[in-house]
Amino acid sequence: MVEHLLAKEKVAGSIPVSRSPSYFAQRRRRQVVRHGSAKAAPAVRIRSSPPEETCYHRVSFFVRFFMREPRSYATQSIILKHADLGEADRIVTLLTPYRGKLHVVAKGARRPISKKAGHIDLLSHCQLHIASGRNMDLITQAEGIESFLHLRTELWHMTCGFYLSELVDRFLEEHTIHQDVYQLFLEALRSLDRDALTVCQQRAARQLDTNQEHGRTQLLLRSFEMNLLSYIGYEPVFRTCAHCATELQAVENGFTPALGGALCPNCSHLWAHPLSVNALKVLRILQRTAWASVPIFRLDARLHIEMELAMHGLLRYHLERDLKSWSFLEMLR
Numbered sequence: 001m002v003e004h005l006l007a008k009e010k011v012a013g014s015i016p017v018s019r020s021p022s023y024f025a026q027r028r029r030r031q032v033v034r035h036g037s038a039k040a041a042p043a044v045r046i047r048s049s050p051p052e053e054t055c056y057h058r059v060s061f062f063v064r065f066f067m068r069e070p071r072s073y074a075t076q077s078i079i080l081k082h083a084d085l086g087e088a089d090r091i092v093t094l095l096t097p098y099r100g101k102l103h104v105v106a107k108g109a110r111r112p113i114s115k116k117a118g119h120i121d122l123l124s125h126c127q128l129h130i131a132s133g134r135n136m137d138l139i140t141q142a143e144g145i146e147s148f149l150h151l152r153t154e155l156w157h158m159t160c161g162f163y164l165s166e167l168v169d170r171f172l173e174e175h176t177i178h179q180d181v182y183q184l185f186l187e188a189l190r191s192l193d194r195d196a197l198t199v200c201q202q203r204a205a206r207q208l209d210t211n212q213e214h215g216r217t218q219l220l221l222r223s224f225e226m227n228l229l230s231y232i233g234y235e236p237v238f239r240t241c242a243h244c245a246t247e248l249q250a251v252e253n254g255f256t257p258a259l260g261g262a263l264c265p266n267c268s269h270l271w272a273h274p275l276s277v278n279a280l281k282v283l284r285i286l287q288r289t290a291w292a293s294v295p296i297f298r299l300d301a302r303l304h305i306e307m308e309l310a311m312h313g314l315l316r317y318h319l320e321r322d323l324k325s326w327s328f329l330e331m332l333r
């Protein structure tokens with residue numbers, strides 16, 4: 001009996017010395033589970049977490065739930081183009097700041113009693129509510145922001161506005177966001193509207209100098225063309241030779257649309273046509289200066305035609321076609 005007790009004491013005494021710390025950790029964990037401690041439950045739950053496939057399905061469900069296309073949305077827009085649809089509807093081409101160019105349907109817009117029609121005139125700046133449709137989205141509500149009334153009273157300025165909208169429509173792809181082009185177009189329409197108002201006031205005061213007023217709007221068109229090409233990745237080259245990259249000097253240089261800009265005299269065998277020093281200077285100023293800061297030049301008609309020839313050559317090269325508005329602008333000028 002004594003031997004048995006001694007053996008038991010020996011075994012009991014030897015345990016704390018020989019067992020490792022991990023043994024006690026495991027033992028404590030077993031005790032906690034056995035006695036139903038409040039902290040034991042989460043540990044068990046973590047070990048029994050759902051398999052990886054289930055987690056993936058849950059994540060994809062939340063992504064689909066929160067990222068799905070809304071059924072309707074509100075957006076500011078500038079109206080680029082109209083086309084008739086059916087008996088009384090219209091397909092309207094919009095330029096929006098955060099959704100790019102869109103084609104949407106305006107139901108009943110050609111009816112005389114339509115409340116939307118006045119707000120979605122060409123070149124209008126408006127706030128639209130649009131419902132997502134299966135094939136095309138629908139305008140459900142329209143509210144005018146700026147209608148550019150002065151621009152609409154002057155044929156020359158209105159034609160310039162239509163030309164800018166045709167340019168934007170031709171160069172931009174649908175659903176491609178170009179906030180910079182949206183702002184550029186909006187500012188250009190505001191400038192045209194201000195210029196049209198100035199013309200009206202000068203005409204009323206019999207102080208109108210039509211040539212100079214047309215000259216200012218022609219410069220605005222060149223500035224718009226230059227910035228539009230830059231924003232969409234076709235920036236014209238007017239600082240260095242487009243072929244050999246040497247810096248252009250203040251002498252007669254050349255211009256070739258296919259090479260993307262001006263060429264030095266050493267590359268004259270590649271010139272499509274010459275480019276005068278004054279034309280190059282003005283084009284450089286327009287390229288590097290915001291329209292509001294461009295000084296008021298008094299340029300002769302020949303210089304305007306030279307710059308227009310260069311810029312239209314570039315646009316024609318990139319679009320591979322002429323624009324409809326060019327002939328009408330030429331006729332008005």
Ligand SMILES: [Zn+2]
Pocket residue numbers: 241242243244245246263264265266267
């Ligand atoms: Zn060169």
